[in-house]
Amino acid sequence: MLVLQAIIEGVLVGGFYALMAAGLTLVFGVMDIVNFAIGALIVLGAYLSYSVCNHLHIDPFLSLLITTPLMTGLGMFIYVFLIKPIKTNRVVMSLLTMFAVATLIEGILDICYNSGFVQIHASYINNSLKIGKLNFPLIYVLSFLLSVFLLGCLFLITYRTKFGRSLRASMQNPVAARLVGIDTDRVSMITLGIGIGLAAIGGMVFGTTNAFNASSSYDIISRLLVIVILGGFGSVGGALVSAIFMLVIQDVVAVVWSPVWGSTTFYMILILVLLVRPQGLFGKKGVRAQ
Amino acid sequence: MSTDITTSQRPTPPSYEVPKVYRYGALIVGFFALVIFPLVFNNPTISTIGVFAMIFLMAVTGWNIFSGYTGYIALGHAVFFGIGQYATAMLSSYWHINPGMWTFVLIPVSMILAGIAAIPIGFMILRVRKHTFIVLTIALMFIFQLFAYNLRSWTGGSQGLEVGQPGWDGSVFNLPYYYVGLFVAIIAIITSFMIRRSKFGLSLLAIRDDEDRARSLGINTTRSKLIAFIISAVFLGAAGCIYAMFVGSVYPQFSFDPAFDLELSIMAFAGGLGTILGPSLGALIISAAQQYFLISFGGANVFLIVYGALFIVILRLLPGGVVPAISDKWRSHVVRKEQRKLDAEIQGPAEGGAKK
Amino acid sequence: MHKLRLGSVANRRKVQIGAVLGAAALAVTGLTVPNAIAAGKPITIGISVSLSGDFSGDGVATQQGYKIWAAWQNAHGGILGRPVVLKFLSDASSPTQVVTNYQKFMTADKVDFVLGPYSTKLTKPASNTANRYHYVMLEGIGGGPSVFSRGLKNVFDVSASATYQLVTYAKWLAATQKPQPIAYATMDDPFIQPMVDYARAYLDKKGFTEAVYKVYPAETTDFSPIASAVAATGAKIAILGTMPPDGYAMVQNFIQAKYNPEQLIMASGPDQGADFTKSVGITNTEGLMVPNTWIPTSNYPGNKDMVAAYIKAYGGDINAINADVPEAFAAGQVLAEAVNKIGSTDNKKLQAYLHSGASFTSVQGPVQFAADGQNSGAAPYVFQWQKGVYLPVLPLGGPDKVSPIETMRPDWGTTPGM
């Protein structure tokens, strides 16, 4: 029963981690950028929701209507002013740039919010649905549904729209995409916007389920990275599967053995998987350079 | 192969490199500056910063031998830094080494252990490339951190371990660490230099530019990468050892710290990734500046903001790093000179003829 | 006038938290009647605080505690009649920077004294460095047992030893309750885990069984499996080794898991004042217990002033004060008392005197140092949230009046949500 409960929790929380990872993997796939700032951006999203909820006294989910566009704008701004000008060694330079952005955000949040722990509140946060002997924490259920909904939207956008076509083209072959008239700059800008907009949503859920301060980002980033790697770069579905897989493993090991070995087990599985499939579970095998 | 072209036909291309006089001159001046530095600035605060700068100097130089030369950006070298620290802490108590000069014996031991650890790790992670490699190294570092937490009978878990402190007087306490650090750092730089000018080093650079092509040209890329990986791990082990001795306590959280690797890569980038002295310069400037900045501007949390902003500016202005920027400057200087000479030749045949 | 000055202090903290000068800090405690005004060459004290990084939450509280102490001390004649000036440096939660910071205090600034940073992990390297220059390091917030097992003679912890903090509760439990299963979960941390382990060993001996014992890593962000594991045992008593943010998440997860313990004690979390009540919701705090080294309403010297000064400077109410504040305050108090007694700023004399077995008083109660530097004079308190008020409930028969312990009736199992 306990294991079953752990599996359910793993799936629910996994959905929420997948949401946070989706932006990361998308940005990876389209732009070759390791968005190291994702942790800090999620915390920023959490703080924004916290402030909006406190000042306007509205539901955290409603606050997304304000924070998501804001963060999307921020993402586009970051692209235009920081990422686009990078000419050489993009992979590493953009990683370092995003790290600098993360530092900057952490510093600003530290000063604005004074590093005490805060948490976003709503009347139903502590509720849970009880079915038989199993518990479904309401907030996780809601965030899971939201995640699935958003990931679905993302899927539709990628596979059913014109923008999605350009996006996939830029992912597979940026040079060719440019040749056929796709404005890859615009695609990249929008992608980073979406990626960071998703961080706003992830941040809201993070903020309702965890007490956080400006330095909370460190615990998030490593997990998101391994989720994205395991799922395969650029694969949103892969991120969902691997996030759920990771959380389930972690939770089950924590319950039947010990929480300290939960994440270790997961990391070891990751290494084993990568030894067999370096491109991750759902990543496309890189086209062999001729 | 036979060609009938004689050497006389061969026009000597101009050298775009900064002349040896300047390069070696700067090197010698730099060396003496580092040697006399703690004697001139004998305040222990400054020499403490000096010790940390030396630790970073050897670490970055080691890191650059692998990541800079091969272009594989490793963000998990804290693994070897941590192994050096834990080796030092565990062995100093296991062998009952009295805190003092003898503790320095652990430096070569830590280097060897880090090198040995690098062999299986290298085998595992060098199979993948690009992003996967970067993230795999990070993941590996977290695994080691978790092991340090979980194998508590050896590592002390979250309680950490201690390294005994010698009872030296505060006024000279830092000096042995500084000079031993400088010595190891110089060995690292010399190693880096020897590698850069060796055939082996050239093969590493070839891997950086196009690994598959390098393989097709008869380079055993797997072996080359692994050897570079081991050499770089060795210097990280030394850095960890000196760090553990100097700070005196070892914790999983600080020994296997993701920020450490980011710092290394920032230093290497600021100085010039893949150059011999760029990363060293980056290490000296950034590690010292960072610490000095914190102690001068005190308990301010604006630190993060200024640090982040400064970093963005550096990345924007000097994307290649300081050292490549200097050689680029020199290069364009040479090119301009060439151009002027050429202009003069084209414009002045009449005068030339008159002189004949 | 006061308000104006206060504003400037607050701004300074926000804009460039630097060294707070004694004169400016004096304004904070303008409400107390000064016994004597400190004058002459200031006594400088260097402290490294974690204003960014992992420990920044507590780092800020630590700094507040020290600042309030300095202002209070100056209003009460300073040290040796001289004003106290604190010098702060931020260490960004890094041991490297801690070493450099204390090095600077002792060798470049040549401060008269140093006080400890936040956390056991940073206190260790800091005290090593202090020892090198024969400085005494008094501290209140870095008392993991491993700090004192190294044979250093210069570190002193003014707070009750970490190891024993849960023992007050364990003793009470053994004395009043029938042996029964207890659920344990603790963070893997050098300060927290020994607390839980010591209490657990004690209770094991008294015949209490372990329903579950889980150690979880410090970087855990998802507590649901741990909470479920605890909830599944249905144990009536749960002892948790939590740090502030985990404690909040744990309560929340218990509610979601509809776990109904009768007694729930956490190593830390419920003692975090407003941070805690705001995070878990005031109604959910009912019956939660936490060991602490300090009573907010205590009559120990300086306590009332400290509380008033804190509220005046940083707002909130008496329950909003983070436990780091009195811990830092107490370290300063003991320093001042000892130095005034020996009449000299000589650290060697100070060290000898602190080791002499002399006893001191602080906002947290009596302080007396054992040979290893831990405080053997204090008996840790246990607090319980009762109807939104944070009340001391243990030890019985101590100098302070305590309220009776309530059995928790959180009803988390039936009424979903508050």
Added chain:
Amino acid sequence: MTLLGVNNISKSYGGIQALRECTMNFQEGAINGLIGPNGSGKTTLFNVMTGYETPDSGTVTFRGNDITNATPDEVFASGIGRTFQLTRIFPRLTVIENVHIAAQRQGFLAQLRQWSQPDERARALESLDFVGLTKLSREPAGSLSYGQQKLLEFAFIMVAEPKVMLLDEPAGGVNPTLLKHLGGRIKELNKSGVTFIIVEHDMEFVMGICDQVSVMHQGHALLEGKPDIVRNDPAVLEAYLGTDMSEAE
């Protein structure tokens, strides 16, 4: 005498059969041309011969030794050098460093010696002279024009003194002057004993330079012979003009 040969090689990617039981022999001392329509498997064959791909079945022999499963570096060390359709040089290294990479050295200790030993340096400069790039020897290779990069690639294969050079579309994107230059160089090297296998679409170039031409079609060898004969063979014409152009290369 056959120097390099493939016997019954098959290779497929997913559903696409790139090579089907392809058998081909290349004679020592000749300049062999390898032609065929797009998708006929020329590059795949090159990849198989140089160790980049392992065939599903069949063998590759070089001087009578089986090298079917050798890795690219082993193949190269045994004396088979190749260029790529899209040039693959080392853009951030200087031209002269590029040339030094391929110069072989035995043993690890030798690897640790300075890369520009005087004799190697002389050889490297010689090969740069040979293709006329000496003036640019200190430039980063990435700053060279496309044609110059082709020559550089040619030069650094040459410096390793391979027995066979496999050139994948050496003429593509090279201007006529450079191409003439390159043709001359190939002939010159061939006189000194180097065997060539050239994949090329530029028929004029192939017919002008090759002693022997092999034609591939749909993954197997169609025909082998002198240029004149091949040029006029109806089967070849059909292969080129025929309908099967669906496979993408």
